[in-house]
Amino acid sequence: xxxxxxxxxxxxxxxxxxxxxxxxxxxxxxxxxxxxxxxxxxxxxxxxxxxxxxxxxxxxxxxxxxxxxxxxxxxxxxxxxxxxxxxxxxxxxxxxxxxxxxxxxxxxxxxxxxxxxxxxxxxxxxxxxxxxxxxxxxxxxxxxxxxxxxxxxxxxxxxxxxxxxxxxxxxxxxxxxxxxxxxxxxxxxx
Ligand code: FNR
Numbered sequence: 001x002x003x004x005x006x007x008x009x010x011x012x013x014x015x016x017x018x019x020x021x022x023x024x025x026x027x028x029x030x031x032x033x034x035x036x037x038x039x040x041x042x043x044x045x046x047x048x049x050x051x052x053x054x055x056x057x058x059x060x061x062x063x064x065x066x067x068x069x070x071x072x073x074x075x076x077x078x079x080x081x082x083x084x085x086x087x088x089x090x091x092x093x094x095x096x097x098x099x100x101x102x103x104x105x106x107x108x109x110x111x112x113x114x115x116x117x118x119x120x121x122x123x124x125x126x127x128x129x130x131x132x133x134x135x136x137x138x139x140x141x142x143x144x145x146x147x148x149x150x151x152x153x154x155x156x157x158x159x160x161x162x163x164x165x166x167x168x169x170x171x172x173x174x175x176x177x178x179x180x181x182x183x184x185x186x187x188x189x190x
Contacts, residue, residue, distance in 0.1 A: 010075025023156025118144025
C-alpha cells in the first residue's frame with residue numbers, strides 16, 4: 001500500500017536546517033510513502049474565537065491533516081521546547097473541541113540542532129502533546145540529529161553514508177509503523 005505523509009517543518013527560517021533535514025528524509029524514504037508539506041507560516045495565532053468560523057488557513061491545515069495517513073514532524077528545539085509556530089499549528093489542528101484532526105493518526109518526530117542535544121527536549125515535549133492528542137507515535141528509533149552542514153548537499157541530500165543510513169532506517173521504521181497502525185484500525189486511515 002501507499003501512504004500519504006503530511007509533514008510539518010517546525011522552523012520558518014529561510015535557511016532552516018530542519019527543512020534541509022526534511023529534504024534528506026524524503027530522498028531516502030521508502031517509495032511507498034508520498035510526502036506533502038503542511039504549511040504553518042500563514043496561520044494566525046490560534047484563539048477559540050475562531051472555532052465558530054475557521055479562516056481559510058485554518059481550514060486548509062485541518063483538511064491537509066485529514067487527507068494524510070500519517071504525520072511527520074521535523075522540527076528544531078527552541079528554548080528547550082516546541083517552536084511557537086509549530087505549537088500554534090498543532091493547536092489549530094486540535095480544535096474545535098471534539099474535532100481533533102490528529103486523533104489516531106500515526107506520527108513520528110525528528111529534529112536537528114546545531115548543538116549536541118539534537119532536539120531531545122523538544123521531542124519529549126512533543127510526545128506529551130501527541131499523547132494528549134491521541135496520535136500514536138513511533139517510539140523507536142529515536143532520532144536526535146546533530147546537524148553538520150558539510151553532510152548535506154544543496155538539495156538537502158545527505159552525503160554522509162552513516163547518517164544517510166540512519167535516516168533511511170528511521171523512515172523504513174516509520175513506514176512499518178504506519179502499516180501496523182493501519183492494519184490494526186483500517187477504518188481510520190487510508
Ligand atoms: C535555538 N537553538 C537551540 N538549539 C538547541 O539545541 N536547543 C535549544 O533550546 C535552542 N533554542 C533556540 C531558541 C531560539 C529562539 C533559536 C532561534 C535557536 C539553536 C537551533 O538549534 C538553531 O538555530 C537551528 O538552526 C534551528 O533550526 P532551524 O530553524 O534552522 O531549522
